[in-house]
Amino acid sequence: GESVGLHLPTLSVQEGDNSIINCAYSNSASDYFIWYKQESGKGPQFIIDIRSNMDKRQGQRVTVLLNKTVKHLSLQIAATQPGDSAVYFCAEKDRGNNDMRFGAGTRLTVKP
């Protein structure tokens, strides 16, 4: 069946470095993608989204890249800070549905 997954379950980076979190998806009908951040004891928080007619979108210190050819999504965080430590989820939505499919998450740890 279709699935949304992540390449790495954990990622540890040094404060100030850039972080890259990857996500693979398999549904070729997906037209909308989101990255969420979930801190301990809280619900997922929207970070950035991208539609399938784009291949790159930038926010504040974050960039999402979409490669539809290989069905790959990545989240880049510039100058990673301790407050960025959290679990990051990718999610995708099929153009024919209103529900999201979520990856299992990558835990990002920022070392001071």
Place this chain on the structure above:
Amino acid sequence: DVKVTQSSRYLVKRTGEKVFLECVQDMDHENMFWYRQDPGLGLRLIYFSYDVKMKEKGDIPEGYSVSREKKERFSLILESASTNQTSMYLCASSPGNRIYSNQPQHFGDGTRLSIL
């Protein structure tokens, strides 16, 4: 900012009890969702609703039901709680109509439910 409020952060119930989890959103969103989140399994969709009194099953509806009597409120009901329903439950909402809603879902902070 969108506010999704879940009535309880922590809840402890006994096997066989009927359990109600409440969720309220303040942004007049049409769509509301209930997920459970378990370690290593990510978020799994239980039920969702795209309008008042409308509901659709998600991936794991067994043992659950929902109620949407008002647009801002979406309730999850465990008809007869079992220990395998111990989990983190997350409510979310999003704007838009049923088919063309490319909008992010906004989440509450979750209810950690323990069934003893």
